[in-house]
Each structure stands twice: as C-alpha cells, then as structure tokens.
Amino acid sequence: MPAESMATPEKSYLEDGGRFRGLFSWIFTTDHKRIGILYLTSVFSFFAIGVILGLLMRLSLIEPGRFMSERTYNSLFTVHGVIQIFLFIIPGIPASFGNFFLPIHLGARDVAFPRLNIFSWWLYITGGAILILSIFLPGGAPDTGWTFYAPYSIRTTSNVSLAASGIFIVGFSSILTGLNFVTTIHRMRAPGMKWFRMPLFIWSLYATAWTQILATPVLAITLLLLILERSFGIGFFEPLKGGDPIMFEHLFWMYSHPAVYIMILPAMGVVSEIFPVFSRKNIFGYKAVAFSSLGIAFFGYLVWGHHMFTSGMSDISRVIFSLITFLVAVPSGIKVFNWIATMYKGSVRVDSPLLFCLAFIFLFSIAGLTGLIIGTLSLNLYLHGTYFIVGHFHYTMFGGAGFGFFAGLHYWFPKMFGRMFNERAAKTAWFIMFIGFNILYFSMFLLGLQGMPRRYFQYLPQFRTNHILSTIGSWILALGLLIMFGNLIRALFRGEKAPANPWGGSTLEWTLPSPPSRENFRETPVVKGGPYTFG
C-alpha cells in the first residue's frame, strides 16, 4: 500500500471539502465521491419513507377498514411504489456506488462532467421534494398506482400533475447521470485500461447508462403528455376525443420495463465484484458476464408489451412480446451460472457481503423463474393483476436489486467511510431480513395463485391467513433492516479503523487508502492486466 507508507498521510475526501466548508462543502461539491455519499444518504432517506408506507399498507391488510380509509390505502400503494422505484432503486446503486467507484475503477480523477454530476443530484432532490409535496398539498396524494394508467389518471382530482412533474425532473437527473457515465467510460480510462480489463461493475453500469439514455426520455414525454392531458385536454389517451389509453400503456412501459433493468443490472454488477473476492478465484467467464449485461439491456428494451397482455392489444403482438421475454432469461441465466461457477472449488470466505450475494442469487432466481411463469401468455391471463405479480416484482426489485445494494453497502462501507462494521450484527441482520423477506413475499405468490387481486383494499375471508402471514413477515423484515442500518450507523462513529484492503480485493479502489483522498490517485495508474488477479 504505497499511499500508507508515505511520510505525510494525505487528507481523505471526507476531510478535504474543497472550496466550501460545512454543509456547503457537500451540497456544492463536484467531487464524485462526495456526490456518491450525497446520493447514498438521500436514496436511503427516501427508502425509509417508502418502507414505512409499505408497512402501513401491510398493517391495513390484516384488518381492512380498521386503520385507514380506502382512499388513504390507494394513496399509500401509489406513493410507496413511486418512491421506491423512482427515488430509491433507479438512482440507488448507479448514483451512489457508481459515482463513488466508477472513476476509481477506471483509474480516473473524476467523472467526465463533474459540475453536471452535482447538478443531477440537485435535480434529483428537487424532483423528490416535489413528489413528497404532492402527498401533502390539498387535492391529496396521487391514488392511481405508480403506473398512472389513463384515463383514470386524467380524471382523478388528486395531485397527479405535481407528482408527474416531480418524476419528470428525477428522470432528467437519471439521464444526465447515464450521459456522464457513458462519456466517462469512453474517455477517461487510465492508460492500459482496455475494455476487457474493466471491472464487471463498470460493464453493468455501462449497459445501465445506455438504458437510462435511451429509455428515460420516453418516460419524460409520456409524463409531459399526461400533464398536458390534465391541464389542456389534448385527448391523446382519451377515447372520447379519439385517443387510445393503450397507447399510454405502450409509452409508459417502453420506459418502465427497461427501468427494471436499470434497477437490476447495477446490482448484478455489484455481486460480480464480490463473488471473485470472497471465493479467492477469478470470475468464471469474464466476457460472458460482461456481454450478458449488454444482452440484458438490449432484450430488456424490447419486452415492454408483456405488461399489457390483458390490455386488449393485438394477438400477434402478445405472442411476439411473450417470445422476446423468454430471450431475456438467456443472459440472466448465464450470469447466475457464472457466479456459481466462480465459487466452485474456490476458497470461499463467508462474510456478510457474500451472504447478501448468496441471498441475491436465491431470491433473484425465484424472481426470474416466476418471471417466466407470468411471461407465458396463457398463464399471464390468469395471474395478471394478482398478488402473484406483486410477489414477483418484489423478489426482483427488493430481493434482487435491494439485496445487491446491501451486499455492495457492506462490501464498500470500509472503503467509503474508513470504518469496519460489526460483522456478527451484519450476519444477524442478514439472517432476519432473509427470513422476513420470504415470509412477506412468498405469501403473495400463494395469494396470487388463490386469485387475490392486487391493490384491493378488502378481500374475501379465504385470503386472510396468507395476508396475516405476509404482514408478520413485513415486521420481521423491518426488524432486520433496523439492525442492519443501526449496525452501519454505529460503525460510522464507533467502528474500528478500516485497513486499505480488508477483503483482499484486487480492483483499483483497494490500492487506495480507506477512505480515499480527494484526488483519488497520486499518480495516474498504469493498468497491466485484468481486474481480478486471484488465479
């Protein structure tokens, strides 16, 4: 560790705020690491709000009518979805870990456009604030579901326009982050950092960034049209004026399906970093994992129609979309096999980051396999709009992207903050979360198969047992989350000092002190080999 042996230790990025002091040294910074931390804090703050809303929904469902009105319940599932998707998972990994580690992984000083980078955080916060405002302003929180389907979203008197403008602005922030990352990866690689020497996390960010660039503008125009529809009555999605509500669904899912891959691909990148390190073995099939990220991004762009099998779209279209949906399973399967093959005959060290990765594989596999079930046209007609769908996407988004995020959080925590967390508490939290998660969401598969429709406030008596089970699961999961965040927050202040390379990783961030200095590298590194050097 050359940096540590220096006579005068450099100030870390946490101490060196640049031109400003105090809070301003954070919110006006252009340092990619500080921006990463800004995102990390804001993203998890919104996550906490989303979790509380979710817990309230589950609470209502053990005895409908006792805790809240129908109207409140409708707003709860809408705002829960909007926050968790647009303010937590989509910016989640790319904006926090991506900002922090992308330049370091490439051996660069910063991203290509540092000022644009802090600007996109400001957009994100502004959009998020507008969204939160829409909950409290007169008119009431949006009650359309996070999909904002027309024509109801045109007619409801709740604050849909305000929420939509909030998401529009957050979308702009997402686009700018993607633009920044693609340019950075093309232009700022250190000497010798060839494309196939980049860590796999970077490959997944690259694929994600392209999806952000090519899909998010479609959401922007869709939301803009929704706002214009509500304020000027343009009629594009209004059957009485010659419009077609199914076109709204097309435009909405043209973004929102690829968005699923914006959420999951970075998590896949995180676990691709962690498996080799904790198996002391090079990743199995580097190029296959790298290209499968691009493959997932490509196919993921072309399958939005599978959300619309019961919308009344044409039969031929439904068959085409069902077929392409199956193709996404191929690159996803390649990844899962390669992660497992990486561990095979490795010297596996079972620390908390790896445990979260193993949970990721388990939960993501269930998500993927149930995805094949509902991607099948005939089965979808039966399961569409039931709790089976809710179970499936929570396994994908929370079990996949969420657990991947937590894996990265434990893996990179020592590097980002220079402190070690309590490993035992981390493992306990992991165990409780894993149990709670499965009770909470597996019950939903059963409910869905029984025929329980999603978004309903009331239900028939035969669904009661599973609903109660699911709600108990939500409490267990919440307990696990509390322990995990409690442990990490405690470590911020009381944790032991972290060494430069606590896990024995081989990518460039581990050559820097923990936490890194403001300038990242004293001298631009010259890269001579691949990212994983375990043999």
Place this chain on the structure above:
Amino acid sequence: MTEAAVPQHGLTSRLYLLVWIVLVALTAATVAVARMNVTAFAALISIGIATVKAGLVLVFFMHLKHEPLILKVMLGIALLALSLIILLTFSDVWYRWGAHVHS
C-alpha cells in the same frame, strides 16, 4: 491544447453554402411533389426527402463526417432503438386497427 482537439478539416464556407442550396431545393421539391397529388407514394416521398435533408444536416452542418466511428455507431444505436420501439408498437396497432382501415 493537443492536435487531436482541433481537427483541421477542409470544410469551407462554400461547401456549407452548397449544402444550403441543396436543402432549399429539396424543400421546393417536396412542396412540388405534395402539390402533384401522387397519392399512393406522397407520404413515402415526403419522408424520404426529409430524411435526405436530415442526413445532409447531420453529415455536413453537424460534422458527422469528421467524427470518430464510435460516435456514428452510437447514433446508429439510438436510431435503431427508436425504430425497434416503433416497429414493436405497430405489431400491436397494425393488427388491432389495420383491419378496419384497410377493409
């Protein structure tokens, strides 16, 4: 300032002027075609002419001609993405509405 940062290409004002003349001529042509009422192909011809015009602006005014290959590939990806979503949407609307339009 490095050499690569200032690509010295020989595009002169005369070339720009020439491109502009062609663009205006194509505009006149597309208006003329629309007036002639060649119903069947009118839309196709108009879009074709518009695409030629857009291409001229891209290649000369936007200097695409002198940009590195990677930028052209990226533009191709963006246009491919747009074409694919239009194509897939038409797999729905064509078979949903096409029937009544053409019967």
Place this chain on the structure above:
Amino acid sequence: MHKGEGSVDERHLDYAGAKMGMWIFLFTEILFFGGLFLLYSVYRMKYLAEFHSSAAELSVVLGTANTVILLTSSLFMALSIAFLRKGRRGLSLLFQLITIGLGLFFLVNKYFEWAEHIRQGIYPDSPVLLDMARGKIIFFSLYYVMTGLHGLHVLIGVTIIAVMAAFTRNETIGPLDFVKLENTGLYWHFVDIVWIYLFPLFYLIT
C-alpha cells in the same frame, strides 16, 4: 479511441469527450421527440382521411417559409463556428446574431400561425374542435404539442446562442476553445432536423 487522462487542465479541454456528451444528450432528444412521432404515426394510421383533410387547413406558405428560415439559420450557425475557428471573431459574432434573428423570426411566424387557428376556435379541448371528427381532434392536438415543444426548443436554442454571442464578445470562447459554440451548433441543427420532419408531416400530407 482511448486516450488517457492527463492533468486536470487537459481534462477540461477533452473536446471529443465534450462533444460525445452533447451527442448523447441529442440521442435522448431523439427518443423524446420519438415518442411523439410514434403517436403521430399510430394515429395517422387510424385516422388517415381526417389527417389528410386537417393538414389541408394549415398554411403551406407559412410552413415552407419557416422551413427555409430554419435551414438558413443552420447555415449561419455552421458558418459562425467555421469563422470562430479561423479567428474571425467579428464575423462569427455577426453570424450568431443572424442565427438568433432567424430563430426569432421563426417563432414570430409560428405565433401568427397559432393565433389564426385559435381565432377560428381550434385549440385543444375547444368546443369547436370537440365538435369535429375524432381524427381531427387528434391531428390538431398533435400539431399543437409537437410544434409547441419544437418552438420551446427553438426558444431555448436562441437563448443559448445569445449566451454564446456574449462569450464570443468577451473572448470566453475563441479559435482555441470553441467546443461550447460547436455543441450549441449541434443542438441548433438538431432542432432544425426535427422541423425538417414536422414540416411534411403536418403541412404537406394532404
């Protein structure tokens, strides 16, 4: 294609990087307008006859004039970059001002065009329009939304060129540091290309 990063100063002059960023931004614009062009093509297929009869109500003369105006503004934009690079600051500034003038001219024409339709009672959700056939309602809504968003882009473009003109004047940009003007040009030409497609779709397909 790969060029390592040098000192901080050098990084700020990564012209290829700056241009790549701008082009990627334009890709997002392509997809943004793409959503509208998709809606246009879908509804045109559904309401072919109404689209034809509605298009006949637009003024081909004004549309053609505006097309030529924007094409000409693109010419001056391109010229202003070429002259800035040759070090002819004054001419470059003049051409930027002409570009701004033409952009404003375009918007004025657009204003008169919209005002005429609105005078006839044709605007989204108006009683007159709602009485018409459904295809007509959609055609005119598309017309207002697409030309409106395009007009907004023209306005943004004019504003940015005005800033560039100020930069040219106070020598913030010059023959050695012209990428800001070049990126502005890319944006302006893109706005021109959008109009190149809007013109036949709304004015000529009759």
